[in-house]
Amino acid sequence: MVFSIALRFLRDRAVAEELAQDVFLKLYRELPKLESPEHVKFWLRKVISHRSMDYSRGARVRREVGLDDVAEPASHWKSGDVLLQDALRKLVSSLPDDARMMIVLRYQEEMEPQEIANTLGIPVGTVKSRLRRSLVLLRGKVQRLMGEPAR
Amino acid sequence: MNDLERQLKEALRRSDPPPHFAQRVLARVAQENAPHSPPARLPVWRLPVMRWAVAAVIVLVAGLGGVGYRVHEQKAEEAQALAAKRQVMLALRITSSKLRVVKQKVHNAEDAQKSGNTL
Numbered sequence: 261m262v263f264s265i266a267l268r269f270l271r272d273r274a275v276a277e278e279l280a281q282d283v284f285l286k287l288y289r290e291l292p293k294l295e296s297p298e299h300v301k302f303w304l305r306k307v308i309s310h311r312s313m314d315y316s317r318g319a320r321v322r323r324e325v326g327l328d329d330v331a332e333p334a335s336h337w338k339s340g341d342v343l344l345q346d347a348l349r350k351l352v353s354s355l356p357d358d359a360r361m362m363i364v365l366r367y368q369e370e371m372e373p374q375e376i377a378n379t380l381g382i383p384v385g386t387v388k389s390r391l392r393r394s395l396v397l398l399r400g401k402v403q404r405l406m407g408e409p410a411r
Numbered sequence: 412m413n414d415l416e417r418q419l420k421e422a423l424r425r426s427d428p429p430p431h432f433a434q435r436v437l438a439r440v441a442q443e444n445a446p447h448s449p450p451a452r453l454p455v456w457r458l459p460v461m462r463w464a465v466a467a468v469i470v471l472v473a474g475l476g477g478v479g480y481r482v483h484e485q486k487a488e489e490a491q492a493l494a495a496k497r498q499v500m501l502a503l504r505i506t507s508s509k510l511r512v513v514k515q516k517v518h519n520a521e522d523a524q525k526s527g528n529t530l
Contacts, residue, residue, distance in 0.1 A: 261425060263426070263427075263428035263429075263432065264425040264426045264427075264428075267426050268423050268426070273429065277428065277429055277432060277435075280428065280432070280436075281432075281435060281436050281439060284436045284440075285436065285439050285440060285443065288440050288443070289443075344422075345418070345421055345422035348418055348419060348422040348423075349422050349423065352419070352422070352423070363419065363423070364423060367416065367419040367420045367422075367423045368420075368423040368424065368425060370420075395415065395416070398415065398419070399415050402415065
């Protein structure tokens with residue numbers, strides 16, 4: 261969960277591992293303060309999300325991904341299409357930091373908007389609106405990439 | 412959930428951490444728990460206690476030097492006084508012996524005068 265959030269957000273395995281190790285080390289120090297397994301899970305998601313966004317802001321590792329950078333997937337939507345999934349991950353990485361993290365938490369961790377809001381410390385309304393806008397943006401990019409409307 | 416969301420869910424599914432990730436975390440935890448190594452040893456002359464020791468020695472040497480100088484000065488004065496006393500005593504002895512000689516001569520002269528008057 262921890263490594264994967266950082267990886268999907270930063271798309272850099274080495275950095276994701278480094279950040280995940282830092283978070284687990286911090287967890288080891290903070291463990292006495294955490295009250296339950298659920299609390300630990302919430303804490304881990306929160307800390308890795310913030311660490312990843314801080315790293316992204318500091319290192320400017322994210323680069324804008326244009327459609328030309330994305331490999332053309334199969335001509336039709338097909339579940340499990342590796343090229344399509346890779347293309348989607350690259351398109352997600354072109355989103356702004358906060359929107360990207362919301363997408364990762366929503367679709368990797370399957371968190372509800374309220375949980376995302378609690379984790380990132382922002383209003384739930386903001387989460388919902390940014391998720392909607394991100395999906396519209398992604399759909400548009402996918403349509404241009406695939407040459408067919410995405411539902 | 413529409414197609415795009417389903418595809419996003421598949422594209423962003425959890426990825427396993429690299430092999431030995433847990434061991435590396437545990438190694439860092441163990442490193443954190445390891446007793447801290449003592450600070451690098453300073454050379455003896457740079458230890459704070461040595462500064463105080465050096466200061467104490469300087470004060471001590473300066474103090475003893477002052478005392479020693481005063482003792483030496485006092486002894487020199489005493490020696491000078493003793494030498495002066497000896498000289499005075501010698502002078503008195505010489506004067507005394509000379510006075511005795513003069514007194515003897517005067518006495519002899521009086522005796523001679525007395526015996527001449529009687530003849």
